[in-house]
Amino acid sequence: KFGKTESGNVWLDPRYTSPYKFYQFWLNVSDEDAERYIRIFTLLDRATVEALVEEHRQAPHLRTLQKRLAEEITCMIHSREEYEKAVEASAILFGGATSEALHRLDEQTLLQVFEGVPQFRIARAELGMPFVELCAEKTQIFPSKGECRKMIQGGGVALNKEKVADPMRPATEEDLIAGKYLLVQRGKKNYYLVIAE
Structure with missing residues (x-):
């Protein structure tokens, strides 16, 4: 040491x-x-x-x-x-x-x-829901769907380092990193880890 x-x-x-x-x-x-x-x-x-x-x-x-x-x-x-x-x-x-x-x-x-970033857990069965629902209803990444949509339109939201263009885009099994994680980025520096269990 x-x-x-x-x-x-x-x-x-x-x-x-x-x-x-x-x-x-x-x-x-x-x-x-x-x-x-x-x-x-x-x-x-x-x-x-x-x-x-x-x-x-x-x-x-x-x-x-x-x-x-x-x-x-x-x-x-x-x-x-x-x-x-x-x-x-x-x-x-x-x-x-x-x-x-x-x-x-x-x-x-x-x-x-991503140690220390806020983490949210969702049921694996919930994968496939629209991105906006994932961020505003299943997790507290955004306080409302409206705020999430607005930030997506401004190009300020990414899923797994790729800009989200469509708020209704589903978050699916194929998006998972290491088989169970989604990385949501809000703005430049705010990261959130969503764990599908």
Whole structure:
């Protein structure tokens, strides 16, 4: 284990700190820590480290050091494949990832990425209902069907990272991620997980 964070410790064992959270930990260290850690925890040669530090100082907002640190350590501890999964998972939450990327996530990673977002449960038999009903009646994602329709018309609603154009579009089995989840996005930053049981 290493260091203290709000959620406790960071562990090398994936049972205690998932590769996604492990990657996020290194990605979110301060500039000073990144400069120190890249020298201690990676096997990069001095010239490479100095070049990265210089590049980072020229444009700190790009977080070059943190990205390389997170890549090196995650690959070393978990694997290149786990690192790529973590990058893809991060893009889903913070970037413009696609519906295909979302459908490639395994259940464990999906739940880690969307930890803390509001969750609603529906009966599997209710799949097939119009999207607007799902969002305004079966869950509390929208307070009313009218508000849901209005936001859909404005292009502000997505199901599994794809804009919803028709409020009457059914939410079906084919939409499910990992066989049981629907990800509804309202506006840019509000995510909701609907679990079909």
